[in-house]
């Protein structure tokens with residue numbers, strides 16, 4: 001647990017996120033999420049004060065810093081040169097929108113497309129657009145493009161309020177050289193291989209989440225795919241205080257419901273329930289891979305208002321953080337051989 005004061009710099013906050021990028025390249029799924037009431041500083045923390053445009057280096061939030069750090073780490077090991085892809089969605093009123101979608105001719109960007117409908121649950125979910133990026137500059141350009149489409153409306157509490165949950169997912173696929181001696185020692189956890197042992201063998205959690213491995217016929221590791229999810233949650237709010245009515249009230253209601261569903265999932269995980277209600281909201285469905293299993297690391301940043309009048313929301317936020325801290329993931333799995341990023345094997 002770490003507490004930051006109001007004057008703490010963005011650089012200091014990122015200092016606690018930074019080691020997780022090494023974990024990502026070591027074979028863990030990683031999620032960093034900002035939670036808190038509307039106007040408390042989530043978007044500032046995750047993105048910076050002017051996320052759609054350029055801002056001074058010192059103000060940059062976790063997302064641009066993580067992108068820079070990821071490519072810096074990758075450049076330290078040119079022999080592995082992982083492939084990095086990005087998708088970006090927002091959950092708005094319990095519908096998922098693809099913020100990197102292109103039009104039908106796949107040429108024009110800036111078309112916000114629904115990725116999954118809430119009305120027809122039998123319909124196949126359309127996977128969000130996944131774009132490959134070869135540099136931090138490429139990735140940041142894509143993120144700025146996606147942010148142009150994010151739902152934002154003024155409320156009495158915050159005139160630039162984000163009305164959706166933003167999930168930026170970076171998928172890192174690392175090829176491993178199969179003649180390495182360390183590769184021969186790797187064995188994925190029991191029960192996680194879902195394909196017969198013929199080439200290529202692909203391993204992943206039964207739920208469909210978690211890192212994915214590909215092994216050659218001799219059981220040597222060929223490829224590892226992990227994901228980094230950076231989440232700017234929509235602000236929890238009390239409708240009476242934020243003064244919303246009409247469609248905005250509907251937004252508020254969906255925001256509060258999905259945040260409650262996320263808290264329920266954390267509660268079920270912390271109490272080790274047999275059933276975890278991931279399917280109760282689109283948000284928890286999308287974050288499942290980052291919340292379950294010993295292969296995932298989750299960092300929750302609580303943004304708290306210092307004002308007395310927001311004390312109810314503040315206590316709710318602290319309750320959310322307490323649940324997140326109580327989630328024990330059990331044993332972390334044995335890591336795949338590190339190609340040299342060199343972090344110690346820390347518990348999740």
Ligand SMILES: Nc1ncnc2c1ncn2[C@@H]1O[C@H](COP(=O)(O)OP(=O)(O)OP(=O)(O)O)[C@@H](O)[C@H]1O
Pocket residue numbers: 006036037038039040041042043044045048049158160161162163233234235236303
């Ligand atoms: N640590 C900080 N230093 C300086 N300004 C900040 C800081 N945190 C937040 N702000 C400013 O406070 C305002 C509200 O912050 P922000 O937009 O990040 O809130 P939010 O929690 O994302 O709100 P919402 O949930 O309504 O979108 C913004 O103008 C932001 O630039």
